Amino acid sequence: MFHVILFCWCWWSLMAVFGSESVSVTEGESVTLHMNITEQQRKDGISWKFGPTDNKSLIAEIKDGNNAIKLYAYRPDGRFRDSLKLDQTGSLTITNTRITHSGLYQITTSNHEELLNKIFNITVYTRLPVPVIIRDSSQNSSSSSVSNCSVLCSVMNVTHVSVSWYKGKSLLSNISVSDLNISSISLHLVCLDDSYTCVINNSITNQTQHLNTDVCHKCSDVSEDYICSCGFTEAVIRLVISALVGVATVAVLVYDVKSRGDEQKKRSDTQIK
Numbered sequence: 284m285f286h287v288i289l290f291c292w293c294w295w296s297l298m299a300v301f302g303s304e305s306v307s308v309t310e311g312e313s314v315t316l317h318m319n320i321t322e323q324q325r326k327d328g329i330s331w332k333f334g335p336t337d338n339k340s341l342i343a344e345i346k347d348g349n350n351a352i353k354l355y356a357y358r359p360d361g362r363f364r365d366s367l368k369l370d371q372t373g374s375l376t377i378t379n380t381r382i383t384h385s386g387l388y389q390i391t392t393s394n395h396e397e398l399l400n401k402i403f404n405i406t407v408y409t410r411l412p413v414p415v416i417i418r419d420s421s422q423n424s425s426s427s428s429v430s431n432c433s434v435l436c437s438v439m440n441v442t443h444v445s446v447s448w449y450k451g452k453s454l455l456s457n458i459s460v461s462d463l464n465i466s467s468i469s470l471h472l473v474c475l476d477d478s479y480t481c482v483i484n485n486s487i488t489n490q491t492q493h494l495n496t497d498v499c500h501k502c503s504d505v506s507e508d509y510i511c512s513c514g515f516t517e518a519v520i521r522l523v524i525s526a527l528v529g530v531a532t533v534a535v536l537v538y539d540v541k542s543r544g545d546e547q548k549k550r551s552d553t554q555i556k
C-alpha cells in the first residue's frame with residue numbers, strides 16, 4: 284500500500300515537473316488547451332488551475348452537483364474577466380489572450396480513481412508592430428551621399444525580437460533586440476530596387492516592411508556616370524578614350540566605304556572590257 288502511494292506521488296511530481304506541454308499564441312488570439320476526459324473523470328470532477336506551482340488559483344472546474352454535471356469558470360483576480368470557456372471534454376479555451384495569461388495551466392481530477400494531471404505552459408507573445416524605415420541622415424557626407432544611401436529600420440516598444448534586412452530571400456544582416464534602447468539596424472545601398480525588406484520576428488510570427496523607393500535612388504534611374512563619382516582626370520581620360528573610339532570608328536567606316544567603292548569601280552571596269 285505504502286509503495287503504491289509512493290509510486291503515485293513520484294509519478295505525480297514527475298508529471299508536474301517534466302510533463303508540461305508548450306503552447307505559443309499571439310496576443311489577442313484565442314487558444315484551446317485540448318483534453319478528452321473520460322466519462323468517469325467527468326463524473327469524478329476535474330479542475331483547472333493557473334499560476335506558479337507554489338501559488339495556483341482555481342480557474343475552472345467540472346463538478347457533479349445534484350446529479351447534474353456542471354461547468355464553472357472563475358476569475359480569481361480579474362485577469363480572466365470573460366475570457367475562459369470550459370467544455371464537456373474538459374478542454375479550456377482562453378479567448379482574447381493577453382500577456383498576463385502566460386503561465387502554467389494544470390488540469391487534475393478531484394478524485395484519484397482515474398488519475399489525470401496535465402500541465403500546459405502558455406506563452407503569449409506581443410503583437411509585432413510593422414517596422415519603420417527612414418533615411419539615415421547622420422550618414423550623409425556630401426561626397427558619398429550620391430553613391431551611398433544609408434537607411435535605418437527601427438522598431439519601437441518591443442523586446443525579444445530579431446530585426447533583419449533581406450534582399451529578396453537572402454538575409455543581409457540581423458540584430459537581436461533585447462532591450463528597448465537598441466532597436467534599429469542600418470543598410471548601405473548604392474542604388475535601390477524593390478527587393479529590399481526589413482523583417483521583425485519573434486519565434487512564432489513576423490512583420491515585413493518594404494524599402495520604399497522614395498528614400499534612395501532607384502537603380503533603373505541611375506546612369507553609369509551617376510554611380511561613378513569620378514575625379515577630373517578620370518573624366519578627361521574617359522573623354523579622350525571616347526573621342527579616340529569615335530575617330531577610329533569613323534576611320535574604319537570611311538575605309539570600308541572607300542574600298543567597296545574601289546571594288547565596284549574595278550568590277551565595272553572589267554565589265555566594260
Ligand SMILES: *[C@@H]1O[C@H](CO)[C@@H](O)[C@H](O)[C@H]1NC(C)=O
Binds near residue numbers: 319321
Ligand atoms: C475521446 O476519447 C474517446 C475514447 O476514450 C474516443 O472514442 C474519442 O474519439 C475521443 N475524441 C477525440 C475528439 O479525441
Ligand SMILES: *[C@@H]1O[C@H](CO)[C@@H](O)[C@H](O)[C@H]1NC(C)=O
Binds near residue numbers: 334338340359360
Ligand atoms: C497568489 O496569486 C494571487 C492571484 O493570482 C495573487 O493575488 C497573490 O498576490 C499571489 N500570492 C503570492 C504570495 O504570490
Ligand SMILES: *[C@@H]1O[C@H](CO)[C@@H](O)[C@H](O)[C@H]1NC(C)=O
Binds near residue numbers: 303305387405406
Ligand atoms: C514556459 O515556457 C517559457 C517559454 O518557452 C519558458 O521560458 C519557461 O521556462 C517555461 N516554464 C516552465 C515552468 O516550463
Ligand SMILES: *[C@@H]1O[C@H](CO)[C@@H](O)[C@H](O)[C@H]1NC(C)=O
Binds near residue numbers: 420421422423
Ligand atoms: C543629411 O541630409 C538631410 C537632407 O537631405 C539633412 O536634412 C540633414 O541635416 C543631413 N545630415 C547631416 C548630418 O548633414
Ligand SMILES: *[C@@H]1O[C@H](CO)[C@@H](O)[C@H](O)[C@H]1NC(C)=O
Binds near residue numbers: 427
Ligand atoms: C556607406 O557609408 C557607410 C558609412 O559612412 C560605410 O560604412 C559603408 O561602407 C559605405 N558603403 C558603400 C557601398 O560605400
Ligand SMILES: *[C@@H]1O[C@H](CO)[C@@H](O)[C@H](O)[C@H]1NC(C)=O
Binds near residue numbers: 439440
Ligand atoms: C512607446 O511607448 C511609449 C511609452 O509607453 C509611448 O509613449 C509611445 O507612444 C510608444 N511608441 C509607439 C510607437 O508605440
Ligand SMILES: *[C@@H]1O[C@H](CO)[C@@H](O)[C@H](O)[C@H]1NC(C)=O
Binds near residue numbers: 446454457458459
Ligand atoms: C541571424 O540570422 C541567423 C541565420 O538565420 C540566425 O542563426 C541568427 O540566430 C540570427 N541572429 C539574430 C540575432 O537574430
Ligand SMILES: *[C@@H]1O[C@H](CO)[C@@H](O)[C@H](O)[C@H]1NC(C)=O
Binds near residue numbers: 462464
Ligand atoms: C536606455 O536609454 C536610457 C536613456 O535614453 C537610459 O537611461 C537607460 O539606462 C538605457 N537602458 C539600457 C538598458 O541601456
Ligand SMILES: *[C@@H]1O[C@H](CO)[C@@H](O)[C@H](O)[C@H]1NC(C)=O
Binds near residue numbers: 443444445484485486
Ligand atoms: C527570428 O527568426 C530566426 C529564423 O527565422 C530565428 O533564428 C530567431 O531566433 C527569431 N528571433 C526570435 C527573437 O525568436
Ligand SMILES: *[C@@H]1O[C@H](CO)[C@@H](O)[C@H](O)[C@H]1NC(C)=O
Binds near residue numbers: 482484
Ligand atoms: C514570416 O512568416 C511567414 C508565415 O507566417 C513565413 O512564411 C515567412 O517565411 C516568414 N518570413 C521570414 C522572413 O521569416
